[in-house]
Amino acid sequence: MLINKNHHQLLLEPDIRDNCSFDKHLNNLEELINSLDNEKTSVKRADIMSVTAQMFLQIEEKFASYSQKEELLSVIYRHELLVQQLIFKDISSLHKKYNNMKMAYQYNELYFICREKLLKEELNNQNIDSSLKDSIRSRENNSKDYSDIIGDSKIILDILEMIELIANHNVNVFISGPSGSGKSLIAKTIHKHFFTTSPFVTIDCSSIPEDLLESELFGYKKGAFTGAIQDKKGKIEEAHNGVLFLDEISDMPVKLQTKLLRFIQEKSYYPIGSSIPKKISVRIISATNKDSAEMIKSGLFREDLFFRLNVLRIEIPQLSEHKSDIPLLINHFIGKFNHKFNKNISGCDPTIVKQLTEHKWEGDVRELKNCLERAVLLCKSNILTAELFDEITHKTPLDWNEYKTLKASLVAEKELDYVQNLLLKFDNNFIKASEYGGLRRTQLYRILKRNGK
Structure with a gap:
C-alpha cells in the first residue's frame, strides 16, 4: 500500500489490485489503523475507509470469477475486526464528525454485501458448520427494514444512515x-x-408523578412503604439485556437523575427498601423535546448525566424543515388507515397535497x-378532497x-379556476373567451403559465 504524500490518499499497490492477494493489504491496513493514535500521522480514517472500500468493490465486482473463495472468506473474517476498530474507535468523538460517519456507513454497506455473498455460497455448498449457518440465517431474517420511517429527504436519509451505523452497538443514544x-x-x-x-x-418521565417515578423505574421490596404488599420489578430490571427507553427524560426530577446516574456508572442499583444491589445490563435510549443545553444551564438537568446519555445523538428536525417528505407521509397514512377502516381510497387531490405540504404543522x-x-374515516369516495380538510385549508393564520x-x-x-371554466365554455377558443370575459388574451395566457398550465 502506498501513501500519496501530496494528497494524503491511500493507493492500492498494482500487484494487490491485479492478483487479488489481500493478505499484504490487510497487514498494511492494520498498521495504519494502529497509527491513528499517533498525532503525527497524516493518514485519516476517511482515507483508510476509501481504500478498503476499493478493495471490497473489487471483490463484489469479480466475485464469480474467484476460484479460492475460502481465502476470501478468511480475509472477510479477519477484516471484520478491523472494521470495528476503524469505525467505532473513540466513537464518542467520532460521531461529531458526521461526514466521516456517512462515509463509514457507505463503506460498511459494501463490506456486508461482499461478506454475505461469500457466506451464502458457503452455506449453499454445506461447507460451513451449523453455528455459522444459524448466524447467517439470523442475519437474513433480520435484514435491515426501515419501512416504518417514511421519507427520502436528505434529513431522513441521514437519520437512517446513523441508525444503520449505531444500531448493532451497545451504546447509549440521545434523541x-x-x-x-x-x-x-x-x-x-x-x-x-x-x-x-x-x-x-x-x-414516560413526563406522565408519571414525581413520587411514583422512582418506584416505577427502580422497583421496590415488600413493606418498603404503605401499600407495598409484594415485591415489584422496576422498568430497569424489566429491560435487562435489552433497551430502556426514557421518553421525555428532561422532565425527570433532579433528585432521581442522581440515582439514575449512579446506576449508569455502576451498572447496579438498590430497589426501594432493599439492601441487596441488583446488577443489570441495559442499553439506554433517551428522548426529549426540550433544549438540553438550556435545561443544563438552568439547573434542571444534570450535566454529568447528560454526557452519560448523550454518547450518540440523533436530532429530528421539525416537519417544516423536510416538507418534501409530506406527500410520502400522506400516501403512507392513507394506506395505513385504508387497512384500519376497510376503505379503498386511492389518493389525495393534488391541490390538497400541495396545501398540506405548505401547512405549518405545529x-x-x-x-x-x-x-x-379523520379524513380517511369520513371520506365517502375513493379520493380525499378539499372539504375533508376544512380545518386546515380554511384556517386563517x-x-x-x-x-x-x-x-x-x-x-x-x-x-x-375562473380561466379554466371560461375556456371550457368556449372550447378553448381564447379569442371568444377573452371577449366574453372582458380581459385580454395575454392575461389568460399569463394566468395559465403562472399556475403551471
Whole structure:
C-alpha cells in the first residue's frame, strides 16, 4: 500500500489490485489503523475507509470469477475486526464528525454485501458448520427494514444512515426533536436492529408523578412503604439485556437523575427498601423535546448525566424543515388507515397535497397523521378532497407573512379556476373567451403559465 504524500490518499499497490492477494493489504491496513493514535500521522480514517472500500468493490465486482473463495472468506473474517476498530474507535468523538460517519456507513454497506455473498455460497455448498449457518440465517431474517420511517429527504436519509451505523452497538443514544416528530419510532427502530428478541421497555418521565417515578423505574421490596404488599420489578430490571427507553427524560426530577446516574456508572442499583444491589445490563435510549443545553444551564438537568446519555445523538428536525417528505407521509397514512377502516381510497387531490405540504404543522408528524386518519374515516369516495380538510385549508393564520402566503395561494387558485371554466365554455377558443370575459388574451395566457398550465 502506498501513501500519496501530496494528497494524503491511500493507493492500492498494482500487484494487490491485479492478483487479488489481500493478505499484504490487510497487514498494511492494520498498521495504519494502529497509527491513528499517533498525532503525527497524516493518514485519516476517511482515507483508510476509501481504500478498503476499493478493495471490497473489487471483490463484489469479480466475485464469480474467484476460484479460492475460502481465502476470501478468511480475509472477510479477519477484516471484520478491523472494521470495528476503524469505525467505532473513540466513537464518542467520532460521531461529531458526521461526514466521516456517512462515509463509514457507505463503506460498511459494501463490506456486508461482499461478506454475505461469500457466506451464502458457503452455506449453499454445506461447507460451513451449523453455528455459522444459524448466524447467517439470523442475519437474513433480520435484514435491515426501515419501512416504518417514511421519507427520502436528505434529513431522513441521514437519520437512517446513523441508525444503520449505531444500531448493532451497545451504546447509549440521545434523541432530540419536537413533540410528534417520531422519537419513539426511532428508538424502536434502533432496538429492532440491535437485538429484536430482547426487551424494549418504555417509561414516560413526563406522565408519571414525581413520587411514583422512582418506584416505577427502580422497583421496590415488600413493606418498603404503605401499600407495598409484594415485591415489584422496576422498568430497569424489566429491560435487562435489552433497551430502556426514557421518553421525555428532561422532565425527570433532579433528585432521581442522581440515582439514575449512579446506576449508569455502576451498572447496579438498590430497589426501594432493599439492601441487596441488583446488577443489570441495559442499553439506554433517551428522548426529549426540550433544549438540553438550556435545561443544563438552568439547573434542571444534570450535566454529568447528560454526557452519560448523550454518547450518540440523533436530532429530528421539525416537519417544516423536510416538507418534501409530506406527500410520502400522506400516501403512507392513507394506506395505513385504508387497512384500519376497510376503505379503498386511492389518493389525495393534488391541490390538497400541495396545501398540506405548505401547512405549518405545529404538532409535527403526529398532527398530520391525525388529520389524515379523520379524513380517511369520513371520506365517502375513493379520493380525499378539499372539504375533508376544512380545518386546515380554511384556517386563517395569525402570522402576517403566513396570511399573505395563504391569500396569494387562494387568489391564484380562484384565478385558475375562473380561466379554466371560461375556456371550457368556449372550447378553448381564447379569442371568444377573452371577449366574453372582458380581459385580454395575454392575461389568460399569463394566468395559465403562472399556475403551471
